[in-house]
Amino acid sequence: MSAPHFLPLVCPRCSDDLAGRAVDRVAFCPACRRAYRVDGGTLTDLPARRATLRPPGDGPLLALPFWIAGEVAVPAFLGSRPLTMARIATRSLAAWRIEDGLAPPFPRGARVAPASAAAVCRLARLPAPPAGTPPVLLAVPARIDGGRFLLPGEAGTLYPDDVHEGRLL
Ligand SMILES: [Zn+2]
Structure with missing residues (x-):
């Protein structure tokens, strides 16, 4: 049994609280607009990009986290x-107009480790991510409606523990 660990919730750059x-x-650090990968108690710089699409509707906006691995994107x-979301994200990457860096709303609820991207690609029959590629976080703006999210032409359901009062925790 491993000892419990605690996230050092302080930005290594500005010492502000991390979310x-x-x-x-x-x-991530809202002040620096930087993301960190959390492995146990260790924080590692995480390159991040964002999709600039405009989701349908006019409810609250959130950002869904994905992992970009080579030419594919899988949900984090x-x-x-x-698997469907991985296929949709992968074929939508060009249409979503990806830009470098993060901007509000920041992606929350990234529970899936980047190491599982390869397995998701295999199950979804997507190209395998190139070996040794460091993961990149992708923030995809979506509209939220209760426990559902809306993307252009697509909707899905979020994990109930991750959603509270219309936002991802
Ligand atoms: Zn910071």
Whole structure:
């Protein structure tokens, strides 16, 4: 049994509080707009990109976290139909107009480790991520409606523990 660990919830750059929970694989600093990968108690710089799409509707906006691995994108959040979401994200990357860096809303609820991207790709019959590629976080803006999220032409359900009062925790 491993000892409990605690996330050092302080940004290594600006010493501001990081946003992230013990179950999350990603913490981010809203002040620096930087993301960190969380492995046990260790924080590692995590390159991050964002999609500039405009989700349908006019409810609250959130950002769903994905892992970019080579030419594919797989969900880093827990939700319904992860394989379908991986296929949709992968074929939408060009249409979503990806830019470098993070901007609000920041992606929350990244519970899935980047190491599982290869298995998701295999199950979803997507190209395998190139070996040794460091993971990149992708923030995809979505509309939220209760426990559902809306993307252009697609909707899904979020893990109930991750959603509270219309936002991802
Ligand atoms: Zn910071």
